[in-house]
Amino acid sequence: MSAPEAPETAGYAGTRVPRVEDARLLTGHGTYVDDVTRPGMLHACFVRSPLARAKILGIDTAGALALDGVHAVLVAEDLNPGVHEQWYTLIGRDSPDTPRPPLAEDEVRFVGDPVALVIADDRYIAEDAVEQVVVDYDPLPPVVDYVTARESGELVHAAYPGNLAGELAGPPLDQLAPAFDEAALVVRETIYQQAYAQVPIETRGLVTEWSAATGELTIWTATQSPHEVRLFCSRLLGLPEHRVRVMTRDTGGGFGQKVVPQREDMCIMLAALKVPGALKWIEDRQENLLSAGQSRHEHADARIAFDADGGILAAAIDYTQDVGAYPVPWPVGTAAAVGMFFPGPYRIPQATWSTACVFSNTTGRNAYRGPWQFESVARELLLDAGARRLGLDPAELRRRNLLRRDELPYFNPNGMPYDDITPLETFEQALQMLDYESFRKEQEQARAQGRFLGVGTCTYVEPTTAAMALHATEGATIRIEPSGKVNVYVSGGSAGNSIETTVVQLTADALGAAIEDVNTIQGDTAVTPFGGGTGGSRSGSMTAGAIADTAAVLRERITAIAAHRLEADAGDVELTDGWARVRGTPDSGVSFAEIANLAYFQPEALPPGVPAGLEASGRYRPEAPIIWANASHVCTCEVDVVTGKVTLLRYIVSEDCGPMINPNVVEGQIAGGTVQGIGGVLYEHLAYDEDGNPVTTTFMDYLLPTTTDVPDIEYGHIETHSPGPGGYKGVGEGGAIGAPPAVINAVADALAPFGVEITRLPLSPAAIVALVDEAQSRQTGESA
Structure with a gap:
């Protein structure tokens, strides 16, 4: 047979091929969990605790069961004994873990804690029935502030003294004492980051269908890992793995929240074996903000030692994170990553770290895009503060300390083996794209006019494709x-x-x-x-x-x-x-x-x-235990010191994620993460009052960045090959890691004439006005 002429060019990887999924997604023909309908399907809704902490004295389900269309009201004694094993393949059977009962037993531990499960003909009836379930609570003093939780006389879990879920540490800080004692400058701050959440467009949900005749369970779910759900469910229910089928069609965002099954998922899996048909649970937005999990709530006592020329001598971080009542999964490993990655892509001879994970009576901590992100926040804020105190431009200080390609491979002082990264190169590319020197001139002219512009940067290195467990x-x-x-x-x-x-x-x-x-x-x-x-x-x-x-x-x-x-x-x-x-x-x-x-x-x-x-x-199987990626973010902004409004002017990302399989996809991933990071600095706050009541459970209160708040993102790319096939690296999390420090440093740079130092987030307009007022009062006092 005569063949058509061979194409002049070959190779689709590296080109901007249109997304194959767009035809269905952009025309509204995607299939999400809520689109799944099964014959005789029932609907589930949870009774949730209105109190942050209380004993459960009794649950009266009679009123709910009396409603037409209600099939069952299940409580802890109905579901929890059905648990065989519950551990995540992601971290392995032998990793320590924290308590995780499907429904609350004896005590509720946060507002939104699931206490009972109502099953009815439809969601409307189920929600009405929830209101008829009467729970007799005996209120207890909640542990709301994780910062003071270790000294509290109250315990979130009786088996965890001091409310400590776990801790890890590197070498003793005393070993670094000479470096800090002899340094020309030591910058030390305690930096606080607020709680915020993943907020996927599609909330959590699943449909289960049990076939008693075949002993098979089918699950439709919104998950980032169908095989993890299958393994977890088979262990949970004691079913052979081949008797569980998990199907994921389209998923409207996950960002870490949908990596592993959470307590509500466990309840629906357990209930599937108790109902006569398929069972659907779809979380509403209030439930999502109430109980799907929190992230980023943390602080650290961090310090960096410099010589007189701005060279970094040593770094240390003592890090504490809020893990809520029921973290998912075991949080101690990612907390340790904060300490181990704290030196970042810089030439730092000595470093140490310590971490602590602390329970509180709030929703549980779970993974969020770059869960170790705080290491970059703390490090990059200290670098800018150090530059100001040394009289150096922050860019120049970084140039003196960033790793170059000709220095690789390089082991950071905590033993992380860096290779195939370009920290200095991406940094210089990003500054060139901005025309950094021209911006500094523009900034000076603006200050003379009473306008306050700022520029901030962040350069980070991140692990991708980590070879562990699942x-x-x-x-x-x-x-x-x-x-x-x-x-x-x-x-x-x-x-x-x-x-x-x-x-x-x-x-x-x-x-x-x-x-x-x-x-x-x-x-x-x-x-x-x-x-x-x-x-x-x-x-x-x-x-x-x-x-x-x-x-x-x-x-x-x-x-x-x-x-x-x-x-x-x-x-x-x-x-x-x-x-x-x-x-x-x-x-x-x-x-x-x-x-x-x-x-x-x-x-x-x-x-x-x-x-x-x-x-x-x-x-x-990967050839290397970790494939490293890196990037530099540069942000410019203008701050209105009267209203506290921050206007982002330009945003630039120079990324090294290796060769790009599809540049459109790569840049889309960077943009998505970057916008989430911007939101985390300027808008988002999963807040609680002093009694443990969540106060941001709707989009009227929980603010998200919109298209009008974010400038066009400009991209630069540098390619170094990883040791894996095609030289590809990961790119999914970097935007959310690099954006917060760049935005914070841009705001701090804009407010530098007032002597403002930023150590607490979020940077709401009110917070910025308060910082400026405080700094001006301090300057007035010093002058007096």
Whole structure:
């Protein structure tokens, strides 16, 4: 058969291929959990505690059960005994963990704590029934302020003295005493960050359907990791893993909140075996802000020692985080990451750290995009403060201390092995994009006019593709169908990171297929190979490895069949655009469809040793324990010192995430994280009053950044290759890590003429006005 002319260029990775999922998502044809409807489906709603802490003396369900359409009201004694095991594959069976009962037992521990589960014909009836459940509470003094919780006489959990969930530490601070004692300058501050939340567009939810006849449970859920849900559920219920099927179609954001099942998910799984049909639970927005979890609530006593020229001599951080009542998962590991990553991408000879995780009677802490983000907040604020006190420009101080490529590999003082990163290079690129010197001149002119402009930066290094537990390997199955079309199966868990599109690009390149002939199946544990899903900025590099390993097997088979058919040497066969051609004779070849026809229907025509069919499975294990990515963020702003309003002027990100599979996807990930970081500094606050009552459970009170609040983000890219396939790195979390310090430092720089030092977030207009007033009062007092 005469082959069409080979394309002049090949390779889809690295190009701005339109997202394959957009056709359905942008036209409203996505399938989210709430779109799932099953015959005879029932609906669930939770009775939640109105108190931050109280004993449960009794629960009267009679009024609720009397309503037409109510099938059951389940309490702790109905559900909790059904738990067999509850541990997360993500951290492993043997990791220490904190208490996590499905429904509150004996005592409620935060406002929103689930006390009972109402099951009814529809959500409306279930919500009405919730109001009829009478719970007799005996109020107890809550532990609301995690900062003082360790000295409190009250305990969130009786088994944890001092309300301490766990702590870890590096070398004793005394070992660094000479460096701090002999330094020309030691900058030391206690920096506080407020609680805020992931706030995905789609709240949590799942549908369960139990088949007693087959002993099988099917779950439709919004999750970042379908296989984690399957494993967790099988352990929870004591079911064989192959009897649990989890399906994830479209997920409207996760950002860490949907990595692992939480207590409400456990309740619905347990209740599934007790109801006569499918069961749906969809969280409303108030519930999401009330009980889906908090992040970022933390503080640290941090210090950096400098020599007279601004060189960093030592760094130390004593870090404490609020883990709420029921953290998910075990929080001590990510707390330790704050300490271990605190030196960042800087040349720091000595460092140490200590961390503590403290319970409080508030909603539990869970993962949020870059859960160790506070290390960059603390470090970058101290660097700017140090520069001001040394009389150096903050950019110049960083230039003197940032790692260069020719210094790699480099071990930070806490033992983190950095390689394949470009801290100084991304920093210089970002400053050049801004025209930093011109901005400083503009800033000086503006101050003369009574306007206050500022510039802030953050340079960080982040771990991606960490090889641990659930994340250790990733699988792929590729099938070239009899038609010659390609289906690639991966675990999925896409929550906006466009893993569908990147998988199609990678597969087309790896096989030499036409991209329009490639389709991907994800999110169904019954047909997809086991994988860790989306988390830890792992998807791109891990699926690239799995696809490369799997496609190599098929390429060899396709090439052998084509060479046999074309009477050529296998080494001379090229695979491009869905055709196998002999090098040098592009006008003849054999299509993938013809090869598939031979493989499936004419096995006798295959060369010796080549099996029938065109399907292969592979599993990838990373070559390095961690793949590092890095970036520099630069933000400029104007602050109105009368109203406290912050207007962002320009925002620049120079990113090194290795070669980009799809630049559109990479920049979308950076933008999403950056906007979340901006929101965390200027707008968002998951606040409680002194009695433990949440006061920001609607979007009237919990503020989010809008399109009018965020400037166009400008992107610069520097590429160094990781040791993994394609040289790819992760990019999902960086924006949320780099944005907060850059914005804070920009505001602090704008307010530098007043002597303002920022150590507490968020920077609301009222907070900024108070900082300026306090600084002016202090200056007046000093003058007097």
